[in-house]
Amino acid sequence: MxxxxxxxxxxxxxxxxxxxxxxxxxxxxxxxxxxxxxxxxxxxxxxxxxxxxxxxxxxxxxxxxxxxxxxxxxxxxxxxxxxxxxxxxxxxxxxxxxxxxxxxxxxxxxxxxxxxxxxxxxxxxxxxxxxxxxxxxxxxxxxxxxxxxxxxxxxxxxxxxxxxxLQKKEILNGYGELIKTGLIGDVEILHELDLGDVNYSPDLISRAIEIKKKYVIEDYFDKSIRNTLNFGHTIGHAVEAATNFEISHGEAVIFGMIKALEVGIYLGLTNHKLLDDLNEFLQKIGYKVPNLKYKKYEKYLFMDKKGKSDGIRFVFLEDVLKPKIETISWSKLKDALVNTEK
Ligand SMILES: NC(=O)c1ccc[n+]([C@@H]2O[C@H](COP(=O)([O-])OP(=O)(O)OC[C@H]3O[C@@H](n4cnc5c(N)ncnc54)[C@H](O)[C@@H]3O)[C@@H](O)[C@H]2O)c1
The missing domain is CATH 3.40.50.1970 (Rossmann fold)
Structure with a gap:
């Protein structure tokens, strides 16, 4: 135990x-x-x-x-x-x-x-x-x-x-949070997920809990550093709402992480290799990136609790284990999201 x-x-x-x-x-x-x-x-x-x-x-x-x-x-x-x-x-x-x-x-x-x-x-x-x-x-x-x-x-x-x-959908749902936790705090989690048929060992679950614990202890009321746990969630939440929750939380968070990396690369903040690695990893686990355009989820972005009238505190990832929170204006975010759309 x-x-x-x-x-x-x-x-x-x-x-x-x-x-x-x-x-x-x-x-x-x-x-x-x-x-x-x-x-x-x-x-x-x-x-x-x-x-x-x-x-x-x-x-x-x-x-x-x-x-x-x-x-x-x-x-x-x-x-x-x-x-x-x-x-x-x-x-x-x-x-x-x-x-x-x-x-x-x-x-x-x-x-x-x-x-x-x-x-x-x-x-x-x-x-x-x-x-x-x-x-x-x-x-x-x-x-x-x-x-x-x-x-x-x-x-x-x-x-x-x-x-x-758990059904397959719920497993993928959980993967979203596990991948996020691995990227921001413990690459061992990613290595374990990469092995394919994952055994949800108490060790894997404990590793993820340890990362959350670290942020919770430092910033219980989520005023600063705990926001890091929101990596992928700003766009993820908007996508969940825009699709009337047909896209599950975890899947939306994965989509949100991809978008956060694309925005980071566009703004020169993120190592582009990170996106290639994540896409390769997602392909291995069979995640299909939904084809959702900015227009579809735009209005829900503004409802984010971390948003203000002039912009939002956004979690970027400079590289693996290097999250960075920066306030980005709505217009800059829109520009980056629209211009990186395929
Ligand atoms: N408070 C927080 O810090 C926090 C953090 C993350 C997510 N959330 C919230 O959590 C919710 C998502 O959680 P979730 O993904 O667990 O969703 P959920 O509670 O809806 O569970 C997903 C599905 O799995 C089923 N299920 C539960 N346990 C099962 C089991 N052992 N075997 C088979 N089926 C099982 C449930 O019946 C449900 O159909 C969202 O509402 C989200 O906002 C809260």
Whole structure:
């Protein structure tokens, strides 16, 4: 078992844990409220109930997908907690992907001004990203992640065995974040992905978590250096919204990274070899770059939370492991994106 410690909580990582009782030892008297989605419930309800002995579990099951991550559903969960008499010292457990950890984290932060939270992430994205760093969010109307808080869990229990049942789309989705993390912080991650049939070892997942941890500790509230984790996300988020989320987060982030490299090369900031290497790597893993033109996602770029009226803080990569944040004006960004389009 690997343990990664953040200032307020530990992340326990292993291929599989026999049972979770030792993690819940401090919460013997607490009721357990588990939020999940229908896929995870179907696949792992029995597993979780077996791993938590002699405890009743109150389940709240969401329809799967980002459409469920709404303020309305957050209040539906609150309704469920109230009806079942949840108190601050009870436990709210997020059991699922990033949608589940985001909405459950959000509810945990506002219900009675804060209820105990445990994350048991079951996708690559939730294991290496959404369950770490305290960001919670729900979507409101068409605005993604527009409502949110910072709120830490008490523990994160990370079992890589859950990843065995992910569908191909979700694996590619996770690749986006893994490739990003490799490029900005740890090339070993890229080497491991390059091996083809990836075994999601606790080592691979831990490496990615370590990079996120570094940025989270330095800049918890995402005012400066934590923005680096946004590499590929400015354009990625715009593309997700412009395609009505038909392009998944990870795939959009890959597209966003390619665009960020193209913009960097155009502006003389990025080593052009990096783009060639990334394209070659993507070809190997079978990623097809979507043919999306600037016009299609332009309006969504302006909705980026990091954008201002005169421009946006944009994450460039000068070379592998050399990210650089610079403010770029909207007109310069447009010029670079349009002129590098094929
Ligand atoms: N808070 C943060 O810091 C942060 C960071 C990154 C992403 N996010 C958010 O995370 C979300 C994306 O996360 P995601 O990719 O995990 O999406 P997701 O939660 O929608 O999960 C993807 C799909 O995988 C299924 N699934 C989950 N675990 C499974 C398993 N073990 N086996 C089989 N299927 C399984 C789910 O039912 C779903 O259909 C987005 O809403 C994004 O905004 C948040």
């Amino acid at each position: 690997k343990i990664i410690s953040l200032p307020k909580y530990n992340i326990y990582i292993d291929r599989s844990f026999e049972n979770y009782d030792r993690f819940l030892g401090d919460y013997q008297e607490s009721k357990l409220f588990v939020v999940t989605d229908e896929n995870v419930y179907f696949l792992y309800k029995d597993t979780l109930e077996r791993k938590v002995t002699n405890r009743d579990i109150f389940w709240y099951v969401l329809v799967d997908g980002d459409y469920s991550k709404t303020s309305e559903n957050a209040f539906n969960i609150i309704d469920f907690l109230i009806k079942n008499g949840a108190k601050r010292n009870d436990l709210l457990i997020a059991f699922g992907g990033g949608v589940v950890t985001d909405i459950t984290g959000f509810v945990a932060s506002i219900y009675m001004r804060g209820i105990n939270l445990i994350h048991i992430p079951t996708t690559i994205i939730s294991q290496i990203d959404s369950s770490i760093g305290g960001k919670t969010a729900v979507n409101y109307e068409q605005y993604k992640n527009i409502v949110g808080t910072f709120y830490d869990p008490m523990i994160v229990i990370c079992e890589t065995k859950y990843l065995d049942t």
